[in-house]
Each structure stands twice: as structure tokens, then as C-alpha cells.
Amino acid sequence: MQKFLNNKVSTVSTIQDKTSIKVLFSDFKQITKVGLSVSVVFTSITGYLLGADKINYTTILLLAIGGFFMVGASNAFNQIIEKDIDALMQRTKNRPLPSKRMSVTTAMVIAILFTIAGIAILYAINPKCALFGAVSIFLYTSAYTPLKAITPLAVFVGAIPGAIPFMLGWVAATGQFGVEAGFLFMIQFFWQFPHFWAIGWLQFEEYNKAGLHMLPMDKKDKGAVVQIIFYTCVMILMSIAPVLKVTGNFYIYPLTAVIILLLGILMLFYGIKLYKSEENIDARKLMLASVFYITIVPIIYVVDKFLH
Known part of the structure; x- marks a missing residue:
């Protein structure tokens, strides 16, 4: 009987250990997103492939690990x-810190270690990569995050670190920040407005309750959607501009530009639908279309480059 009880206690203890390890791993994934x-x-690597004359797999690995640490730290x-x-x-109350499953000290240790490791690894590629990585972490943490509780302009500030990854890949490949890297930056910069404002629309009540300003002019109205449509149009123009060969070594075929234009029009379509309906369902479709856009367009650029 005693042996049976001991075995049962041992089994329960093993299950608890496995559960706690699973929870720890889950919390780590959540805190670093x-x-x-x-x-x-993924976006950084596509930027690297666009800029590289010859692919260096060590650089890709360093870019992947350094980029991961950089975003995880932020x-x-x-x-x-x-x-x-x-x-x-x-949406966020069950995260590790508000639910008190993780202490602030633990989270701070993770953030600092990730910052140091990320910048050091990016420096191993070249100093410019480390500089852009450090700027990204600083702006996201010290400007964007506190500004969300003060002004809707936070989204503009947050779009700067958010647009660095695509450009970072090009800088990792070439060691240069020129017109090509600038255009990659601008494509991702302008993409963020329709994307984040669609999320801001969906979460408006929640954000409002928490005192966060995530829609232009702080209003869930047609005025906000007009800005979404405007920035979607600018994003489309930036995305197809390389077909005009005004972007240095970064240029695309006319057929590629047409495909990218059609993907942009899909986002525009949902933006116009949202303007007409002002319904959450259309904001969700716009948000999903924006995720599809930023996933597919870099791949299309890379395929186009290898067809030249």
C-alpha cells in the first residue's frame, strides 16, 4: 500500500514538474512574443536576400538570432x-506579468540579456546593423510605449522601429544604408498605419478603457478610415516604385509591380469597405489582408530578384 502511495505521489510530482516547465516555456514565449x-x-532575411550578391549563411544565421533577440528585448x-x-x-490580462506568473525582475533580466546579446550579434555582422538594432529597441521602449498613453502620434513613432527589420537585412548584406534600404524602410513604415489602425479599430473599447490612444484623432469614425486609405495608397506607391528604376540596385519587373499593385488593391478594397460599413468584421479583414501583404510582398521581391 505504501509503495502504491509513493508511486502515486511520484507520478503527481512528475506531472506537476512537466506542467510548470510547460508554463515557464509558455510565459517565456509570451514575454518575448x-x-x-x-x-x-523572416522580413529581415528577405531584406538580406534582396541586397546580397553572394549568400553568406553565417550572416543569415547571425541576422536571424540577432533580430530575434532585438525584438524579444523590445x-x-x-x-x-x-x-x-x-x-x-x-486581451492582455493573462500575460505573465499582470497575472503575476513572472516577476518584473525575471522579465528585466530577460530583456537586458536579449538587448546585450542582440546588439553584440548584430555588431558581428557590421556596426551599422548594431546601431539600427539599438535604435529600434530604444525607440520602441523609450518613445513608442510611453507615448501610447499620451497621444495617437505614438503610432507614427512606433512605425520607425517597426520598419527597421526589412532595411536591416539589406544593411546586413551590403554594409550600406542607401536609397535601396531607404525604400525598404518606407514600404514597411507606411504599411504599419493601415495594419495598426485596423487593430486599433478592433480593440478600440479595450484600448480606451486602458487609456491608450491607438486611432488617429482618438475616434472610431470615418475620419480614421480616411487616414487608413491614404496611407494604404502611399504604401502601394512605395511598393511599386522600384519598377521605375529610381531605387538604385533595387528594381522589379513590370509584371511584378502589377502583382504587388493587385495585393495593395486588396488592402484598399477592405479599407473602402470599412469606410462604408464602419463594422469590426471589415476591420478584421483589412488587418488580415495587411498581414498577407507584408508576408507575400517581400517573397515576391526576392523571386523577382533571382529572375533578373
């Missing part, structure tokens, strides 16, 4: 600063 970090790494700092705000919102 692994999904977002991976998507940023997200961890962001959640430390916003832990009390996160506790007020349904």
Missing part, C-alpha cells in the same frame, strides 16, 4: 512598462 519575433526575422521591456495597463484589458 516569439510569433512576432519570428515574423520580423517586447519584454514593453510588457514591463505596460504591466498595469495590460491588467486592465481582456
